Structure formats: structure tokens, C-alpha cells
Amino acid sequence: MASSRRLAAIMFTDMVGSTALGQTNEAEALRLRDEQERLLRPIFATHQGREIKSMGDGFLVEFDSALRAVECAVAIQQQIHDRNLGPGRTPIQLRVGVHLGDVETRGGDIFGDSVNVASRIEPLAEPGGICITEPVFGQVRNKVSNRLEKLPPQALKNVRFPIDVYRVTMPWDESDRAAGAPDTHRIAVMPLVNMISDPAETYFADGMTEEIISAISKVRELDVISRTSVMQYKNTTKKVAEIGSDLNVGTLLEGSVRKAGNRVRIAVQLIDVRSDKHLWAENYDRTLEDVFSIQSEIAQGVASRLKATLLESARQRLDRVPTKSPEAHALFLRGRAAHRKGSAQGFREAIQFYRQAVEKDPQYALAYAWGAIAHLSLGSFEVDPPLGAGLEGERLARQALALDPSLSEAHSALGYACYVRWEFGRADSEVALARDLDPNSHEALVYGAFLLRLRRRFRESERLARRALELDPLSSQTLQDAATDLLYLGRPEEAITLYKTVLEINPGVRAIGNLGLAYVQTGMGDEGVAMIRENIQAAGGIEVASATDLAYALRKAGRLDELRRFLAEALEWYQKRGRGATALVSIYANLGELDTAFEWIDRAFEEHSAYFPTVAFDFAFENLWPDPRFGTLLDRLGLGEPRSGSRSGP
Numbered sequence: 001m002a003s004s005r006r007l008a009a010i011m012f013t014d015m016v017g018s019t020a021l022g023q024t025n026e027a028e029a030l031r032l033r034d035e036q037e038r039l040l041r042p043i044f045a046t047h048q049g050r051e052i053k054s055m056g057d058g059f060l061v062e063f064d065s066a067l068r069a070v071e072c073a074v075a076i077q078q079q080i081h082d083r084n085l086g087p088g089r090t091p092i093q094l095r096v097g098v099h100l101g102d103v104e105t106r107g108g109d110i111f112g113d114s115v116n117v118a119s120r121i122e123p124l125a126e127p128g129g130i131c132i133t134e135p136v137f138g139q140v141r142n143k144v145s146n147r148l149e150k151l152p153p154q155a156l157k158n159v160r161f162p163i164d165v166y167r168v169t170m171p172w173d174e175s176d177r178a179a180g181a182p183d184t185h186r187i188a189v190m191p192l193v194n195m196i197s198d199p200a201e202t203y204f205a206d207g208m209t210e211e212i213i214s215a216i217s218k219v220r221e222l223d224v225i226s227r228t229s230v231m232q233y234k235n236t237t238k239k240v241a242e243i244g245s246d247l248n249v250g251t252l253l254e255g256s257v258r259k260a261g262n263r264v265r266i267a268v269q270l271i272d273v274r275s276d277k278h279l280w281a282e283n284y285d286r287t288l289e290d291v292f293s294i295q296s297e298i299a300q301g302v303a304s305r306l307k308a309t310l311l312e313s314a315r316q317r318l319d320r321v322p323t324k325s326p327e328a329h330a331l332f333l334r335g336r337a338a339h340r341k342g343s344a345q346g347f348r349e350a351i352q353f354y355r356q357a358v359e360k361d362p363q364y365a366l367a368y369a370w371g372a373i374a375h376l377s378l379g380s381f382e383v384d385p386p387l388g389a390g391l392e393g394e395r396l397a398r399q400a401l402a403l404d405p406s407l408s409e410a411h412s413a414l415g416y417a418c419y420v421r422w423e424f425g426r427a428d429s430e431v432a433l434a435r436d437l438d439p440n441s442h443e444a445l446v447y448g449a450f451l452l453r454l455r456r457r458f459r460e461s462e463r464l465a466r467r468a469l470e471l472d473p474l475s476s477q478t479l480q481d482a483a484t485d486l487l488y489l490g491r492p493e494e495a496i497t498l499y500k501t502v503l504e505i506n507p508g509v510r511a512i513g514n515l516g517l518a519y520v521q522t523g524m525g526d527e528g529v530a531m532i533r534e535n536i537q538a539a540g541g542i543e544v545a546s547a548t549d550l551a552y553a554l555r556k557a558g559r560l561d562e563l564r565r566f567l568a569e570a571l572e573w574y575q576k577r578g579r580g581a582t583a584l585v586s587i588y589a590n591l592g593e594l595d596t597a598f599e600w601i602d603r604a605f606e607e608h609s610a611y612f613p614t615v616a617f618d619f620a621f622e623n624l625w626p627d628p629r630f631g632t633l634l635d636r637l638g639l640g641e642p643r644s645g646s647r648s649g650p
Contacts, residue, residue, distance in 0.1 A: 008103045008110070009069035009136065010118040011049070011061040013040065013076065016093040016127040017220070017436055018057035025316070028090065033057050036092050039079055047072035052110055058122075062110060066100045066139035070168065073098055073130045074146060077170055081128065091221070097122030100135040117163065124151070124165055134164035146170065184250035184272065184306055188225040188243065189213045191234040192266070193256035205257045206231070207333030208266065208291075212253070215299040217440035218317055221308040225249060226442045226472035232505075244273030247473055251279070253302065262287050262326070266294055270305055280305040288326035317406060323367075328360035332367045339374055344383045347374045365403035365410060372396035372413035373443070379420050379610055382544055382579065386610035390420035408438035415447055420610050424638055427451055442472055449481055454639060456617045458489045476506040480514060487514070488617060492521035512538070513549055525557025542573045544611045547583035548620035555590040563591060582612045589623040598629055605636070613637055 015036055018029055033056060044051055044061055047068045052060040063069040073096040084091045099121055101114025117133065125131040132140070137148060149167045189212050194205035210227050217224045225247050233243060240252055255268035269281040280301060284294040296318040302308075323329050335353030338346045354371035358364050372393040379389020394417035400410035415430035428451055434444035445468035452461035462485035465478070472478040483498035499515040516531030532553050536546045547570055554563040567587050574580050581603035588597035604612045615621045616639045624630050634640040 005102060005104045005112075007100070008114075009063040009066040009098060009100050010103065010110070010115055011059070011063065011069050011073060012097045012118050012122040013059045013061070014095045014122055015057035016095060017439075019433070019436055032090060032092055036080075036094070039083065040076060043072060043075050043079060047075065052108070060110075060115075062103070066098070066136045067143055069098045069100075070130070070132060070136065070140045070144055073132075074144070074168065074170070077128060077130060081170070081172060093127040095122050095125040095127060096130045097125055097132070098130070098136050099133045100139060121163075121165060125167070128170070130168035130170075132166050132168060134166075137164075137166045144168075183223070185221055185308060186223045186225070186247075186249040187216065187251040187253060187302065187306070188230050188247050188249045189216060189253045190243070190255070191231055193254075195256050195258040201259060203333055203337040204259055204330070207336055208257050208295075210336060211295050212268075212298055215295040215318060216253075216302055217438055219299060219303045219308050220439060222303070222306065222440075223471060224440045226440075226475065226478075228442075228477070229472050229474035232474050240271055240273055240276050248470075249273060251306065253298075259288075262289075264288055264291055264294075266298075268298055268301075270302060288329070289324065291326075291329065292321045320404070323357075323361045323364045325361040325364075328357045328364050328367070331357040331360060332364065332370075335367070335370065335374075339370065344378060344381070347377050347383075350374045363403055365400040365407050368396045368400035368403070369407060369410040369413045372400065373409075373416060376413070376416045376420055380416075382610060385579070385607075386420055387608040390417050390608075390610075393417040393420060406437060408434045408441050408444060411437065412441065412443045412447055415444075415451075419447070419451065419613075422608070422613060422638060424451065424454060424613075440471055442468055442475075442478070445471070446478070446481060449485070453485070453488065454613055454616050456488075458485050458617075461485050462489065474505060476502045476511065479505070480511050483511075483518075484514065487518055487521065488619070490521075492518040496522070513546055516553060517549055520553045520556045525553065525559075529553045529557050529559065542570060542580075542583070544580055544583045544609070547573075547580075548586035548611075548618065551583075551587040551590040552620040552622075560591065563587065567591065579607045579609070581607055582609045582615070585612075585615070585624075586620045589621055592623065594624065594627055597624060598627075598633075601633060613639065 015033065018033060037054065040059060041051065047063065049061040049063050049069070049072055052062055063072065076094065076096060080092055080094055083089065097118055099114055099118035101112065101117065103110040103112045103114055121131050121133055131151070132148070141148065147169045149169060151165045151167055189209060192205045192209045194202055196202065196204060209230070213224055213227055213230070216222060229247060236243070243252060244250065250273050252271045252273060253268055254271060255266060258265040263285070264287070265283065265285045267283045270279040271277070272279055282301060284297065286294055299318055300315070323332070331353050335350040335357065338349035338353060340346070351371055351374045354367045354374065357367040358371070375384070375389050375396065376393035378384040379386040379393065393413065397410055397413035397417050400407055401414065404410065411430045411434035415427045415434060418424070418427035418430060431444055431447045431451060434441055435448060438444065445464050449461040449464040449468065452458070452464065462482065465482040465485050468478045469482050479498050479502045483495040483502070486492070486495040486498065495518045496515065499511050499518060502511040503515070513532045513535030516528040516535065519531065520528035529550070532546065532550045536542060536550065539546060550566060551563060554560070554566065570583055570587055574584060581600050584600045585597050585604055588594070588600060615624065616634060616637065631640065
């Protein structure tokens with residue numbers, strides 16, 4: 001077969017959300033794919049692009065000029081933007097990536113490393129955006145009117161070296177920037193004022209707040225602040241402008257809830273942060289059986305007043321009633337209240353409420369999904385045996401998906417279960433689908449970031465963590481996630497700043513241990529050790545994560561005698577628990593006793609420790625990485641593919 005090599009500009013396009021839409025409305029997904037093909041093909045031709053192939057919801061196109069490729073990408077996004085402004089249209093959003101490099105032609109297709117790089121650039125673009133590589137930038141700078149913004153160096157899967165990537169700004173990006181005001185499509189749902197007289201039912205108002213947040217999150221054009229951040233304004237005296245500034249939102253939804261017997265009354269008002277004027281207000285007086293219709297109507301009312309397009313698939317999900325049983329719904333809300341405690345006791349209480357909810361209504365998919373997450377939380381922290389928790393979590397998640405395949409929380413739960421069971425490829429797929437179904441899903445973003453860390457793709461993980469932070473800016477857990485990525489990217493000083501912010505927001509959290517790790521990374525070993533020990537004391541004793549942290553910190557501080565004494569303490573702890581081998585792996589590795597560490601690795605495999613896969617990236621295990629046996633270990637875990645993004649590691 002004849003082949004030839006040449007320099008070419010390669011463009012990949014992808015239609016955002018097409019896979020998720022296909023799961024819920026296949027006919028609409030196919031219609032939109034056909035429409036985008038009709039729109040794009042004439043633009044390719046106008047800019048002398050050669051369509052190599054269509055991938056259903058995307059294209060691979062070749063150009064003989066980088067400038068023509070970028071001009072084509074800009075024309076595509078302008079055309080789609082103008083098309084979306086039409087009334088009553090389901091939005092189409094594309095990502096476009098462009099790279100310049102050597103390609104080989106065979107049988108009408110193109111091959112080579114440059115094609116691989118181009119395929120990795122497209123996902124870096126925001127919906128409606130364009131990303132280009134450094135070689136393209138060199139060809140088009142000063143030749144296009146669009147501003148080009150350099151992004152941090154990008155570590156790409158199966159690409160050996162980090163690559164400089166630029167974002168091509170569009171006119172509507174610039175107008176938003178010039179306005180300098182919070183986007184009205186960024187909205188915070190304030191905690192509903194509780195007007196319920198019965199103290200035993202105070203959970204109801206908080207539950208309604210969370211469910212309204214979830215309902216509005218289904219409107220794809222809106223960025224909805226997560227519950228953790230907004231609940232800090234419960235009973236606040238802060239003014240609208242202050243809250244808007246804190247959360248960087250342009251719109252607030254305030255309201256109250258009353259409940260008496262089988263009747264519920266919810267009053268809401270939508271407020272423009274800049275003007276402090278009411279955009280919309282409504283009162284809903286219904287029975288408990290109709291409470292979900294209230295949530296749906298509020299979401300649709302918000303979308304209408306903010307001129308946000310509500311996709312038909314989202315409308316169908318909003319109209320779907322999770323349960324027709326008020327008793328099951330009340331039990332579910334009690335479960336969520338217990339779940340939010342974040343403790344082992346809270347998870348166990350939540351499991352009981354979720355179980356009672358599905359006994360009342362066996363079709364209650366959301367209760368199965370959150371029951372799965374509660375079980376998996378106990379397993380991932382090794383409070384319960386991880387493998388058993390993983391099996392139960394998967395069973396419940398699959399039950400939820402059998403009832404509602406479009407439920408983002410159920411896909412997140414199944415991805416979480418796959419992680420706990422060390423099925424990382426399946427975990428990636430499920431969590432990615434959860435993000436497609438609900439771009440505002442905090443759980444899907446957090447889980448996705450963690451799965452990327454396992455493969456040492458810390459820059460990509462940081463992007464997801466930062467996105468989670470945009471939606472949950474005052475959450476101590478989300479701040480910790482972002483700080484952890486900075487720590488593993490070799491930026492401990494920035495991590496220290498974030499960890500300190502965590503402790504200011506919530507002094508009760510145990511971020512002090514991670515802050516100690518960051519201090520160790522800056523060379524302040526003794527200070528770091530003290531913080532990690534403080535964390536252990538606050539937790540009431542050794543845990544797997546804190547044990548690995550202390551082992552690493554003691555070695556970095558040169559306190560090996562103290563580390564040997566800690567080994568004796570950890571062995572006694574292990575004998576009492578009957579599990580926790582991962583901690584011993586780290587301790588022996590930091591003592592330099594690698595043969596013994598690998599013996600304990602076999603025990604960690606037997607335990608199926610949920611924490612053990614972090615051996616792939618956590619520098620508490622870095623002494624193992626140069627050992628030839630480590631590659632075999634990663635293969636056994638299913639994490640043996642090349643990883644990049646860290647300043648050090650295997």
C-alpha cells in the first residue's frame with residue numbers, strides 16, 4: 001500500500017455531551033449530529049480542509065496550512081455560536097483542537113505521533129472553545145485577530161513530553177471579560193429558610209435546598225454552586241452583593257419552606273446580584289406527593305428568566321418523579337442529612353435510612369445510588385473491608401442504573417465501586433459519563449480528579465479539581481483536592497496557601513496532616529512531622545493514610561530512629577485490626593527495607609486495600625519506584641500504562 005509523509009495541520013472536533021444525550025434521547029442526539037455535519041462540512045471546504053474521517057460526533061480534518069486550520073476552527077465556532085442564538089434551539093457545543101506535525105498517509109487515512117497529539121489537544125478546549133499547540137501558535141501569531149492565551153504546560157496521555165498549548169479566545173469571551181461582572185448564569189441557591197415548627201423535621205428544609213440545587217444543575221448552561229458552599233450562609237446576615245462576591249455568582253435564589261401535615265409551601269425569589277433587584281418570584285402550595293413538581297418548575301422558571309436553554313433530555317429528567325412515596329422521600333432526606341456528617345457513624349446511619357426508603361419504594365433509584373456511595377465511603381476509608389464494600393456498592397449502583405440509566409449519581413457510584421474493586425478503566429468510563437450527564441456534579445468531578453492522580457496525570461487532575469472549586473468555592477474538601485494536586489505537581493508553597501485556607505474555613509477538618517506534608521516538601525521536616533502527629537491525635541489514632549504520611553515525613557526529616565519506633569507501634573495497630581498492610585508497606589519502604597516492603601505488598605493485595613493503589617503516585621512510597629519489581633506491581637494493579645505530570649516518580 002502506497003504511503004507518503006508530509007507536514008500538515010491536523011484538526012479534531014468533538015460534539016460535547018453527545019454520548020450522554022444518546023443515552024437518554026437517541027433520536028435527538030442523531031438529529032444534532034446530522035445538523036452539525038451539515039454545518040461543518042461546507043466550512044471545511046471553504047478553508048481547503050480535507051476531511052479524513054467522521055467519528056459520528058466529531059471529525060478528523062487535514063490542512064496544508066496552520067493558518068487555514070485555525071481560521072477554519074474560528075469560523076466553525078462562530079457558526080455554531082450564531083446558530084445557538086436562534087429561538088427554541090437545542091444548543092450544539094463543540095471542542096476543537098489543532099496541531100502541526102509530520103503525518104503519514106496510507107489508504108486515505110493519516111497516521112503518526114502528530115495525529116495522536118492532536119487527538120489529545122481537543123479535550124483540553126472548553127465547550128465552544130479552541131486549543132492549539134506551540135507549533136501552530138508559531139505559524140499564526142500576529143496573523144489572526146483572536147487573542148491567544150497560553151495555558152500551563154500540558155502532560156498528555158501517551159505523549160512523552162509536556163506540550164505548550166494555547167487557547168484561542170472568541171469575541172463573546174472578550175465581551176464577557178470586558179464586562180467585569182459576575183456571570184448571571186452562575187447561580188447560588190441559598191439555604192431555604194426553615195419555617196417548619198416541628199424541630200424533628202428541620203432536615204426537610206436542608207433536603208429541599210439540596211434537591212433544588214440538583215434540579216437547577218440539570219440546566220447545562222448554568223453553573224450552580226454546590227451545597228457545601230451555600231450552606232455556610234444558613235441564617236446569614238450578609239447582603240446579596242457580599243454573597244455574590246464571595247461565591248463569584250451573578251444570581252441568587254432565595255426562599256423559604258413551610259410544612260404542615262401533608263401540605264408543603266415553598267416560596268422562592270430570583271435576585272440579580274449587580275442590581276439587587278428581583279427577577280422573578282413564585283409561591284408553590286402543594287401536597288408532599290407533588291414536591292418534585294415544585295423542584296422541576298423552579299428549575300424551569302430559573303432557566304426561563306436567565307434565558308438559559310433547557311435541553312429536552314434535561315426537561316425529561318426534571319419531569320421524572322424519583323418516588324411517589326412521601327414516606328420514602330422523607331427517609332431519603334434523613335439519610336442525606338446523616339450522610340453529610342462525613343463520619344463512619346454518619347455513613348452507617350445514612351445506610352439505614354436509604355435501606356428503609358427503598359423498602360417503602362423499591363423503584364427509588366436515587367436512594368440506591370446514595371446507599372452505594374455510603375457503603376463505598378466506609379470501604380475506601382477501610383472502616384469496612386474494602387472488597388465487601390465494593391461488591392455491595394456495585395450491587396446498589398447497578399440497581400439504581402437498572403431503574404434510571406440517566407442518573408448521574410448512579411454512574412458516579414458505579415465508578416466509585418469500580419475504583420474500590422481496582423477496576424480503573426471501568427471507573428474512568430463511568431465517572432466520565434456521570435460528568436457528561438451532569439456537568440455540575442461535584443462527585444463526578446472529584447472522583448474524576450482522583451482517578452487521574454492514579455495515573456500521575458496531575459495537571460489534568462488539577463483542572464477537574466479547579467472546576468470543582470468553581471462550583472464549590474468554600475468547600476474544605478474541594479480546596480483540599482486542589483491543594484493535593486499542587487502538592488504532587490511539585491508546588492508545595494501554593495499548596496500550603498490552599499491548605500491554610502481550608503483550616504480557616506473549617507478548623508475541624510483534618511487538613512493539618514496534608515499541610516504537614518507540604519511543609520516537609522519545602523524542607524521544614526520537623527514542623528511537618530509535628531502537624532502530621534497532631535492529625536493522628538485528632539483522629540484518635542493511626543489510620544492508613546496518616547501512617548504513610550508520617551513514615552515519609554520522618555524519613556525526610558532524618559528521624560529514622562523515631563520511624564523505627566513508629567514501626568513497632570504500627571505493627572501492634574495492624575495486629576489489632578487485622579488489616580492495614582498498606583501502612584506497613586510505606587513504613588518499610590521509607591526505612592529502606594524494600595524486600596520486606598514487597599512482602600507486605602502481597603498482604604495489601606490479599607486485603608484488597610482501597611488505599612493501596614495510591615502507591616502509584618503518593619511520594620510516601622517513592623523509595624519503591626526505582627525498584628525493578630515496581631513495574632510488575634503496577635501491572636498487577638492495572639496501572640501499568642505510562643504516566644506523566646509529576647516532577648518525580650516511576
